[in-house]
Every structure is written in C-alpha cells, then in structure tokens.
Amino acid sequence: xxxxxxxxxxxxxxxxxxxxxxxxxxxxxxxxxxxxxxxxxxxxxxxxxxxxxxxxxxxxxxxxxxxxxxxxxxxxxxxxxxxxxxxxxxxxxxxxxxxxxxxxxxxxxxxx
Amino acid sequence: xxxxxxxxxxxxxxxxxxxxxxxxxxxxxxxxxxxxxxxxxxxxxxxxxxxxxxxxxxxxxxxxxxxxxxxxxxxxxxxxxxxxxxxxxxxxxxxxxxxxxxxxxxxxxx
Numbered sequence: 700x701x702x703x704x705x706x707x708x709x710x711x712x713x714x715x716x717x718x719x720x721x722x723x724x725x726x727x728x729x730x731x732x733x734x735x736x737x738x739x740x741x742x743x744x745x746x747x748x749x750x751x752x753x754x755x756x757x758x759x760x761x762x763x764x765x766x767x768x769x770x771x772x773x774x775x776x777x778x779x780x781x782x783x784x785x786x787x788x789x790x791x792x793x794x795x796x797x798x799x800x801x802x803x804x805x806x807x808x809x810x811x
Numbered sequence: 812x813x814x815x816x817x818x819x820x821x822x823x824x825x826x827x828x829x830x831x832x833x834x835x836x837x838x839x840x841x842x843x844x845x846x847x848x849x850x851x852x853x854x855x856x857x858x859x860x861x862x863x864x865x866x867x868x869x870x871x872x873x874x875x876x877x878x879x880x881x882x883x884x885x886x887x888x889x890x891x892x893x894x895x896x897x898x899x900x901x902x903x904x905x906x907x908x909x910x911x912x913x914x915x916x917x918x919x920x921x
Contacts, residue, residue, distance in 0.1 A: 730907060742911040743911075800857070
C-alpha cells in the first residue's frame with residue numbers, strides 16, 4: 700500500500716519566492732496533518748484537517764503560511780513570501796480517527 | 812516548563828546492553844501516550860503505544876506512571892539498528908492534541 704506521498708522531496712529557493720508543498724494522504728484516512736521540524740524547535744504541528752476541514756491552525760507561524768485541502772486525497776502548504784527562517788523539514792501525515800499517525804518522508808526546504 | 816520533556820542524550824550504549832529513558836509530561840489530564848522512533852533524515856514512525864498497565868513488544872517495554880507523570884521506554888539486548896532518536900508523544904485530549912517531546916538520541920556501539 701502506498702504511504703503518505705509528499706512533493707517535492709527537496710527544494711532550494713531564494714528568499715521572497717513562493718513555495719508550495721504537496722501531500723497525498725493514505726487513501727481512506729480522514730485526518731491530515733502538516734508538521735515542521737527543525738533542530739532548534741523539534742517537531743511542531745502547523746495545522747490539521749478532519750474530513751478536509753481545518754480543525755486547528757494555531758501552529759501556523761504567520762500569515763505567510765497557508766494550507767488547503769480541496770479534497771480527501773490532496774493538500775498543499777504554501778509559504779509566500781519565503782524567508783530563510785522557514786528552512787526546515789515539512790512533514791505531512793495522515794490517520795484514521797483515533798489511530799496511528801503515518802508520516803510522509805518529508806519535504807526538505809532550504810531558503811537562501 | 813515544556814509540556815513534554817525528554818533528556819536529549821545522546822545515550823551511548825554498547826551492543827547487547829539494556830537502556831532505559833524517561834519522558835515527563837505536565838498535563839495530568841493527558842489521555843494517551845506513545846513512543847515514536849525517528850532515524851536520521853527520516854520520518855517518525857510509531858514504535859509503540861503506552862498503556863496504563865505497561866506493555867511489551869519483543870525487546871521493548873513501555874511503562875506509564877500517572878502519579879509521577881512520566882512514561883518510560885526500556886530496550887533490552889540492544890542492537891546496532893536501535894540507534895535512532897526516540898520521541899515521546901502525549902495526547903492531551905481525545906483527538907490528536909499531540910504534544911511531541913524533542914527526542915532522546917540513542918547510539919548503540921559495537
């Protein structure tokens with residue numbers, strides 16, 4: 700079975716550019732999560748969706764970040780404009796209610 | 812004080828030894844607890860859930876102490892492949908209010 704699929708796996712972009720990260724959750728999972736991980740701050744929840752509806756976006760750093768889930772099989776996390784401090788690994792994860800969270804392999808973002 | 816605290820390590824342990832580490836949490840109303848494992852440059856993966864009565868999965872044993880608000884992970888007969896960062900996760904409420912520890916790094920040496 701396919702796991703959570705994220706793209707791109709690696710991205711290097713210049714400060715000020717728009718970055719779009721994509722995620723395809725595991726089929727049948729009704730929860731989708733976006734996490735960010737850095738050495739300094741560890742794993743942070745940015746936002747999560749239930750049945751395509753955003754439930755908690757309190758972890759989204761600021762207005763430069765936005766996330767959408769137009770359907771059950773696709774979500775995007777957008778950063779506009781990007782800044783060097785946004786450099787991190789961004790994980791997408793999905794789950795069936797009450798069960799284990801499965802992570803994608805991550806999108807490694809470097810903003811120079 | 813952080814909601815979930817772990818000793819960052821690293822714990823350097825010889826192969827075959829037993830190693831244990833704890834994770835403390837601050838919210839006494841926390842409902843469920845997990846250990847995740849994360850290999851270098853990889854995603855976190857569930858190692859085991861932690862049940863009130865304690866539970867074992869092969870060489871791994873997890874314990875919960877609600878009175879003292881900590882969970883523990885014990886690894887027996889450690890293998891080189893156990894080298895990883897172990898993340899403690901606490902669910903504050905009924906649905907995915909997950910709080911992640913910063914992780915404990917474990918290095919098993921031959």
